[in-house]
Structure formats: structure tokens, C-alpha cells
Amino acid sequence: xxxxxxxxxxxxxxxxxxxxxxxxxxxxxxxxxxxxxxxxxxxxxxxxxxxxxxxxxxxxxxxxxxxxxxxxxxxxxxxxxxxxxxxxxxxxxxxxxxxxxxxxxxxxxxxxxxxxxxxxxxxxxxxxxxxxxxxxxxxxxxxxxxxxxxxxxxxxxxxxxxxxxxxxxxxxxxxxxxxxxxxxxxxxxxxxxxxxxxxxxxxxxxxxxxxxxxxxxxxxxxxxxxxxxxxxxxxxxxxxxxxxxxxxxxxxxxxxxxxxxxxxxxxxxxxxxxxxxxxxxxxxxxxxxxxxxxxxxxxxxxxxxxxxxxxxx
Amino acid sequence: xxxxxxxxxxxxxxxxxxxxxxxxxxxxxxxxxxxxxxxxxxxxxxxxxxxxxxxxxxxxxxxxxxxxxxxxxxxxxxxxxxxxxxxxxxxxxxxxxxxxxxxxxxxxxxxxxxxxxxxxxxxxxxxxxxxxxxxxxxxxxxxxxxxxxxxxxxxxxxxxxxxxxxxxxxxx
Numbered sequence: 001x002x003x004x005x006x007x008x009x010x011x012x013x014x015x016x017x018x019x020x021x022x023x024x025x026x027x028x029x030x031x032x033x034x035x036x037x038x039x040x041x042x043x044x045x046x047x048x049x050x051x052x053x054x055x056x057x058x059x060x061x062x063x064x065x066x067x068x069x070x071x072x073x074x075x076x077x078x079x080x081x082x083x084x085x086x087x088x089x090x091x092x093x094x095x096x097x098x099x100x101x102x103x104x105x106x107x108x109x110x111x112x113x114x115x116x117x118x119x120x121x122x123x124x125x126x127x128x129x130x131x132x133x134x135x136x137x138x139x140x141x142x143x144x145x146x147x148x149x150x151x152x153x154x155x156x157x158x159x160x161x162x163x164x165x166x167x168x169x170x171x172x173x174x175x176x177x178x179x180x181x182x183x184x185x186x187x188x189x190x191x192x193x194x195x196x197x198x199x200x201x202x203x204x205x206x207x208x209x210x211x212x213x214x215x216x217x218x219x220x221x222x223x224x225x226x227x228x229x230x231x232x233x234x235x236x237x238x239x240x241x242x243x244x245x246x247x248x249x250x251x252x253x254x255x256x257x258x259x260x261x262x263x264x265x266x267x268x269x270x271x272x273x274x275x276x277x278x279x280x281x282x283x284x285x286x287x288x289x290x291x292x293x294x295x296x297x298x299x300x301x302x303x304x305x306x307x308x309x310x311x312x313x
Numbered sequence: 314x315x316x317x318x319x320x321x322x323x324x325x326x327x328x329x330x331x332x333x334x335x336x337x338x339x340x341x342x343x344x345x346x347x348x349x350x351x352x353x354x355x356x357x358x359x360x361x362x363x364x365x366x367x368x369x370x371x372x373x374x375x376x377x378x379x380x381x382x383x384x385x386x387x388x389x390x391x392x393x394x395x396x397x398x399x400x401x402x403x404x405x406x407x408x409x410x411x412x413x414x415x416x417x418x419x420x421x422x423x424x425x426x427x428x429x430x431x432x433x434x435x436x437x438x439x440x441x442x443x444x445x446x447x448x449x450x451x452x453x454x455x456x457x458x459x460x461x462x463x464x465x466x467x468x469x470x471x472x473x474x475x476x477x478x479x480x481x482x483x484x485x
Contacts, residue, residue, distance in 0.1 A: 183414030206340035206391025208418035
């Protein structure tokens with residue numbers, strides 16, 4: 001599989017849902033794009049940012065990639081940039097990556113989304129409809145702000161339930177979680193607090209960890225952290241990491257190249273080996289055991305506990 | 314040489330009699346025991362669990378499989394199964410549970426004895442039951458080859474992997 005970026009152009013823009021822009025991207029020559037697993041995302045590389053967005057279109061032999069982006073006024077600029085695109089603009093995209101796939105051995109799929117978190121669920125439901133997989137979809141959104149509603153209703157039919165009232169949603173979530181036949185898997189995507197609430201409800205109702213799957217958008221605003229020194233054991237250099245600057249940014253500023261993609265602790269690309277010092281893990285990628293081992297960290301979000309960290313670079 | 318067990322597919326309970334604790338987060342459970350010694354373990358489980366627990370004290374594997382099939386039919390996520398019996402029996406009952414789509418973290422296992430195991434011969438496909446242990450050599454029931462009991466147990470076949478111990482040096 002290639003990791004070269006794809007140079008695409010904006011073929012269509014849909015601003016029907018307030019605050020949400022759906023963008024269709026194609027190759028300039030119209031050639032097919034790499035297929036992907038439902039629930040996959042692409043990383044859009046714009047001016048000064050790289051953001052991951054779930055693909056909402058057909059995952060098999062696609063001729064276009066479709067993403068839907070919520071305008072976040074105080075975000076890192078990615079959504080504003082996308083909301084400023086016009087048809088014909090060029091967009092650099094890293095090929096699809098799968099971090100939220102349907103479990104193929106599942107007997108049934110319970111998909112629970114909030115707000116713009118519905119995007120990976122759209123491709124799950126599309127694939128489920130194609131292959132006849134049994135789904136139930138619960139979608140919570142603000143009145144008038146639901147994305148992909150007509151498409152979901154078309155694909156899921158009666159299996160889709162939409163909610164604009166928190167309490168009504170919470171009550172149905174409890175009922176649905178309590179009544180899934182054994183073999184069902186749960187998938188949830190939305191704001192961190194929403195996914196926490198869904199996960200907690202599931203755990204309270206006896207769901208084992210192996211049946212619960214989350215799609216993280218990225219982390220909420222992180223603490224700026226204390227300054228520390230990164231000692232690069234292979235090159236013998238020392239890099240100062242000031243408060244408010246990520247280790248990855250500090251390394252890059254010193255000309256140390258580290259492979260990276262999402263820069264928000266999700267993708268796992270920027271993992272670096274640690275030989276001494278205690279990492280302060282803030283990513284969503286490493287397992288609890290890997291974090292406890294302390295011999296590796298994701299340098300885009302994680303820092304040092306203490307004033308020094310030795311890295312094998 | 315056998316590597317540390319945790320690096321293999323062989324669970325600890327497959328090499329020494331072990332009783333796993335019941336998962337306290339369950340909303341309902343079924344405990345299946347095969348044989349009298351296993352029955353005591355299942356009864357202790359039923360006392361340990363807070364969630365309603367169906368107790369199935371069975372005399373043989375076939376009855377336990379039938380009881381599992383019946384309970385699976387109406388089960389919802391939140392359900393856990395607890396399987397107690399000899400290594401040969403619980404491996405087979407576990408294979409059946411996995412086939413129903415149960416996950417590893419929904420299955421608790423207790424072994425009453427581990428001195429006999431099912432061994433699948435890679436040469437003739439016979440699955441025999443032998444009094445042996447991982448790393449030992451035993452004759453295949455089907456083809457009489459001397460099989461090394463390898464440190465791999467199939468979840469689906471419920472049997473350890475056996476292959477001819479001197480396969481590399483044997484001359485036909």
C-alpha cells in the first residue's frame with residue numbers, strides 16, 4: 001500500500017446542513033482511488049495543519065472520497081480552511097487509514113454517534129446495507145444540525161433512530177445496550193464526553209471491553225506542560241522542549257525528522273523509543289500496558305514527567 | 314524448548330488446574346460443570362456472582378453443549394459463561410462457546426485436571442486424547458508417529474498441535 005499523498009481536487013461541495021460542509025474529492029483525471037475499510041479516515045494536509053476526517057462514501061472501488069467537516073471556529077484552522085474551499089481547488093490527502101473497522105465476526109452492530117461523529121458510522125451503515133449485516137443506529141444531534149440524515153434513513157431504514165433530546169437519547173441508549181443479542185459489537189463516535197458516557201453505560205450493563213469500539217477525533221485541549229530536555233542518545237544532541245510546545249514540534253524545529261500524521265495522539269505514527277526518564281502519556285494510541293512499560297511514547301502529545309527524557313534518536 | 318506460556322496460545326489453565334474468578338461486571342451468567350469435581354467449582358461461582366446465574370451440572374460434554382446452546386439462544390450482551398471440567402472437556406466446550414460468537418473476556422475457565430489433553434496430528438489429522446504434557450512425545454493414535462506435543466492449542470479444534478518429533482532428521 002502506498003503512503004504517498006494523493007493530490008485531489010474538489011469536485012462538489014454541499015453546505016445544506018448548517019455548520020457542516022460535505023466535500024467530494026476526486027483525482028484530476030477521474031481515475032479510481034484506493035478502496036478502504038468502512039470507518040477509515042484520510043488526513044487532509046492543508047496550510048499549517050493536518051486533520052483526519054472520516055470517509056463517508058462507498059468504500060469499494062471508489063471514484064471519489066467524501067468527507068463532512070464541522071466548522072470549528074476555535075479549532076486549529078483545518079475546518080475553516082475546508083469551509084473556504086471552492087470547486088476545483090487542490091487538496092493534498094494521505095491515503096485512507098483504518099482505525100475503526102467493523103468486526104467481521106460480529107453477529108450485529110450497534111452504532112452510536114453524536115453530532116459530526118456520525119461520519120464513520122455512515123460508511124459502516126453503507127457497508128452493512130451492501131453486505132446484509134444487521135445494524136442498529138442511534139444518532140444524537142442538535143435540532144436541524146443532523147448530518148447525512150436522509151442517506152442514513154435510506155440505508156438503515158427502521159434501524160435508525162435520531163435524537164435531539166439528551167434524556168430521550170440516554171434512555172434509549174440504556175434500553176438498546178441492555179437488549180443486544182450476544183455477539184453484538186458496539187461502535188461509538190462523537191465528542192470525548194459523549195463517548196465516555198456511552199462507554200460507561202455499556203460497562204455498567206455488563207459489556208466486556210472487547211465489544212466496545214471508539215473512534216477518537218483527537219484530544220481535547222491539552223495542558224501546556226512543564227518544560228523539559230529531550231536527550232537524543234543516538235545523535236548525542238539535547239533538544240529543549242518549552243512549555244506549550246510539543247516534543248514533536250521541538251524535534252522538528254531542530255531538524256530531527258520524525259514520521260507523523262495526525263499530530264493529535266491518535267494515529268500511532270510518531271512513536272519514539274524512550275531509554276530513560278518517565279513519559280507522561282497523553283495519547284489515545286498506546287495500550288495501558290505499553291504506557292506502563294514506559295519505553296516508548298507518542299511525541300506529538302506526550303511529554304516528560306520530570307525535566308529530562310532520553311530518546312533513542 | 315517451550316517459550317514462556319504467555320507468548321504462546323496455551324493458557325495457564327491448560328497446564329495446571331486453575332479456577333478463574335467470575336467477572337463481577339456481568340449482568341447474567343451461566344455456569345457449566347462437567348463432572349462432580351467441576352460441580353463444586355460451579356456452585357462456588359454461583360455464590361460468587363452477583364448477577365443471576367444459571368447452574369448446569371452435567372455428567373458429560375454432550376449435555377453441557379446442549380445446555381450451552383439453549384442458554385445462548387436468549388442471551389444478551391452482558392452475559393458471561395463459566396466453564397468447569399477437565400482440560401479436554403473445557404477446551405471443547407470453549408470451542409463451542411467461541412463458535413457462538415462469545416469473546417474471550419466473556420468466558421471464565423476452571424480446569425479440574427490437566428494431565429490429559431487432546432492432540433491433533435498434523436500428518437493424519439487424527440485427534441487423540443493422551444496422558445501427556447506440552448513438550449513431551451507421544452505416539453499418534455491414528456498413524457503411530459511419535460508426536461511432539463507443541464506449545465500451541467487450537468481454539469477452534471480444542472486440541473494441541475502434534476507433529477513428528479524427528480521430522481527434520483527422519484529418513485523414509
